[in-house]
Amino acid sequence: MTPLEEIRHSAAHVMATAVLRLFPETKLDIGPPTDQGFYYDFDLDHKFTAEDLEKIEAEMKKVIKENQKFERSEVTREEAAKFFTERNQPFKLERLKDIPEGEPISLYQNGEFTDLCAGTHVRYTSQIKAFKLLSIAGAYHKGDEKNKQLQRIYGTAFPSKEELADYLMRLEEAQKRDHRKLGKQLSLFAIDDAVGQGLILWLPKGAIIRQELQNFISQELTRQGYFQVFTPHIGKLGLYRTSGHFPYYRESQFTPIIEAEALTKLADEKCSCADLMNRLADGDVDGYLLKPMNCPMHIKIFDSEPRSYRDLPVRLAEFGTVYRWEQSGELNGMTRVRGFTQDDAHLFCTPEQVQTEILGCLNLVKKVFSTLGMTEYRVRIGLRDPNSEKYTGNPANWEKAENALREAAKTLGVPYTEEQGEAAFYGPKIDFVVKDVIGREWQLGTVQVDYNLPERFNLSYAGQDNRPHRPVMIHRAPFGSMERFCGVLIEHFAGNFPTWLSPEQVRILTLNDDLIPHAQQLEAQLKASGIRTSVDGHSEKLNAKIRRAELDKVPYMLVVGTKEKEAGQVSVRSRVNKTAEGTVAFDDFVKSILDEINNRRLPVT
């Protein structure tokens, strides 16, 4: 463990020590360090309250002051079992069983508290110079929903008071750029109970950002030889039985839509709900599904005419809206929703083309990220979990697909990690993952290789040998979804979007009301150039108008007074510099802002 991890891990033990002093009946599970701090899982009848956290903190301070020494000892499995049986710690006994035979079993003791623990720790409790308990949460034992839910207390610790204060301040700062907060403040999006949980209403200003992003992608698609298509929001269940989405992912889909006639018949038959689900699953009753993915529809477009190897690759793109029944507790602003639009595309290609096409997709994702100045992301190759049965298709194809992705990732020239169990059910994938303001990771861009769906749908193209061949499919979405991406983007820019994305690009501020007609003339000229602009016509002091424009995060303010009007000039104040930048000819300003917009330049900070 790193020195910081040792401090946090030791703080977790000190917390357990304090909790046992205050609540001696407590059963302990585990208490590891995390990248933000530490936690410990407890089981007791009493529900921890905010006041309890204060008491526990106070007790922890005593333990630290007592300057207890951390001492390691190795014991046999039997000794450890006896020890924790005597202390009535069932979770510890279970954790003990999970330690593989042959591994050393170590205990760490500080003061009166002894924990089953591999280590390592600081030498004395007094080395924990600064800590704070942050929150209480429920957490399943061993992360399994079927197990008992324990109470987890989160905290953090640092080598100095200054570092702790600094961390807490950064946390507070970060929360100011929370997309849910800014989305409300800047009128970007809304979620209304009457519409439904996890369903985003894009307000006019948010819609502009989304439209600009879509334009950006569309432009790239044309350059890279994609065809854009449109497909419906619903499709018959049979389509999804073939693809494998239904009924296997039924619990994460909206309930199928059944026609009125069929419903009446089912009612007459007194069909139970469970029976209905079974009959929907085996095709005895038919219906429509709100589409959870676009792929089956794109597959049908590919399959709508005979294909030759000369046509390949066929690249079909769509901003396709899909619906998934996410658990209510999982919904989160724009980043986890029930209806969302993927900037989706499916590439159908020959096995020989797979490598090149993957790389093309990855480079597109890279371009998207770099255009937006997003450098803080990690690349993850999601592989199948060999022990899980949720994956379809034969192992040889999986092998091929995983290797193709690995090779492409190597050529891409960015560091990546491989993670088992992160694959889609039909194939492995490469994900671009970013963190939100409170450190949660979200998958954005994704590229997936799929040998399975072409087989399920019996797709083929005529090869050079004039025989049918099976195409390979690549699924890819550079943003992932418009909703999640915009959510992350709001936080990335803290609402200060580059000019090309800003809902309002220029605001004209007049020095007095007599200048409003002139300002409106300028406004008309800017609008004619496609620049999003407005005039602040309030009868207020300039300072008040500036303040309003700053709060609205408008990138450029143009101040016009009589002087400027007569000279055909404007006084420019930019969001970046937060001060008057001098007076320029109006036409020159238009030229420079158009250059900034058309080249999608980032704000210089």
Added chain:
RNA sequence: GCCGGCUUAGCUCAGUUGGUAGAGCAGUUGAUUUGUAAUCAUCAGGUCGUCGGUUCAAGUCCGACAGCCGGCUCCA
């Protein structure tokens, strides 16, 4: 879905031990005509998340439900 917390005006929030709802901002109207982050006044705005209960009386106490927030689980 599970554990815990929260829910008062469009927004941010006050509201004592239960006695019948308040501020700032935004909005309206009027005055003011302003040089780089808030001019003044005026008016208007609320079934206190919903439903039920206790009580002479509930924003306040109790219960159910919904939504939100944090975490867990999940995320094709």
